[in-house]
Amino acid sequence: xxxxxxxxxxxxxxxVTIAAAAQExxxxxxxxxxxxxxxxxxxxxxxxxxxxxxxxxSAVGKGVRLALTDASGAFIFHPLKFGTYKxxxxxxxxxxxxxxxxxxxxxxxxxxxxxxxxxxxxFVTVVVGxxxxxxxxxxxxxxxxxxxxNPTITLxxxxxxxxxxxxxxxxVPILVPPSIPTQLTVEAKGYVTWSNYDSxxxxxxxxxxxxxxxxxxxxxxxxGAH
Numbered sequence: 355x356x357x358x359x360x361x362x363x364x365x366x367x368x369x370v371t372i373a374a375a376a377q378e379x380x381x382x383x384x385x386x387x388x389x390x391x392x393x394x395x396x397x398x399x400x401x402x403x404x405x406x407x408x409x410x411x412s413a414v415g416k417g418v419r420l421a422l423t424d425a426s427g428a429f430i431f432h433p434l435k436f437g438t439y440k441x442x443x444x445x446x447x448x449x450x451x452x453x454x455x456x457x458x459x460x461x462x463x464x465x466x467x468x469x470x471x472x473x474x475x476x477f478v479t480v481v482v483g484x485x486x487x488x489x490x491x492x493x494x495x496x497x498x499x500x501x502x503x504n505p506t507i508t509l510x511x512x513x514x515x516x517x518x519x520x521x522x523x524x525x526v527p528i529l530v531p532p533s534i535p536t537q538l539t540v541e542a543k544g545y546v547t548w549s550n551y552d553s554x555x556x557x558x559x560x561x562x563x564x565x566x567x568x569x570x571x572x573x574x575x576x577x578g579a580h
Contacts, residue, residue, distance in 0.1 A: 384433035385474035387467055391423050391443040393450075394483040398427025402445040404480060405454070406431055409438040409466070434469055441465040441480050449485030449567060451529045456516040457509060458486065458531055486529035487564025489572055493540055496575040502542045505576075510537040512551070512561070532566035538574075545576035 391402045406419040419439075421429040442462075444452045453462035463481040493505045507528065510517035512535055520528050530536050535558065537551040550560045564570055 383436050383471065385436060385469040385476070386430065386432040387434050387439065387469050387476050387478070388428070388430040388432075389441075389467075389478040389480055390427045391429065391480045391482060392427055394481060399423060399443070399445055399448070399450070399482060400425045400427055402427070402429075402443050402448075402450065402482065404429045405442040405444070406434070406439040407442065407454075409440055436470050436474075438466060438468045441467065441478060443480040443482040445482070446529060447526070449488065449529065450482040451486045455518045456514070457511055457518045458529075459514075459516075460484075460531060460534070461486065484532055484566040487532050487562075487566065488527040488569035489530055489538075489562065489564060490527045490569065491540075492571075492573045493542065494573060494575050495545075496577050502545070502576060504542070506541040508537075508539040508541075509562075510539070511535075512537060512558075527569060530562050530564050533563060535561040535563050538562055538572075540574050540576065542576055544579055546579050548574055548576055 387406060389404075391399045391404060393399060400423055402423045404421045404423065406421070408418070419431050419434065421431055423429045423443075442453055442465075444450050446452065451458045451461060453459070461482070461484065463483075465478055465480045467476045467478045469476050491507070493502045494500065495502055506519060507521075508517055508519045509528070509530060511531060537549060538561075539547065539549040541547045550562065551557060562570075
């Protein structure tokens with residue numbers, strides 16, 4: 355019995371789809387990227403976040419994979435698509451900032467790994483440190499002495515001009531580049547903006563300069579805008 359014409363069309367389409375799926379599966383090959391996060395003395399850092407950023411992707415499509423280190427400082431990405439990855443280790447609560455922010459560029463130790471058909475299983479050590487400086491900041495209303503909720507904090511390096519706006523949580527210290535003069539600006543709705551540096555005045559001594567691992571307490575009082 356002769357099969358109808360449409361039967362052969364569907365059969366051919368089905369075979370093409372299966373072949374395309376098999377080809378795609380073969381093209382997207384994966385491997386394993388593992389390693390350990392350690393400080394500059396070689397001490398493993400547990401509970402650190404590790405970011406594996408795909409190199410070569412566009413800014414819009416740049417892929418970032420996340421992992422956490424275990425008690426021995428070890429981490430693993432599996433499966434991981436073949437490619438080259440830039441690795442970042444961070445643990446802000448311990449003083450190791452997110453070095454993807456350029457303001458902490460001195461804290462970044464280059465770590466790049468390539469997972470490929472010839473090297474499907476790659477091990478890398480991600481070094482973090484030195485620790486940033488800690489600033490515990492209180493922002494108050496100058497008249498009432500009450501805390502101001504949700505102020506906008508901006509840190510800016512005068513040597514490079516790069517800046518970052520960290521979240522403000524009274525229980526979490528702000529991380530500043532260690533021993534580097536840093537401008538601090540505080541803003542809040544309904545208040546006059548405060549800064550520890552004025553380019554029109556010679557007050558460079560007022561800039562933040564906190565040694566690695568040290569912590570300072572700072573209270574900023576904002577005046578109401580009239």
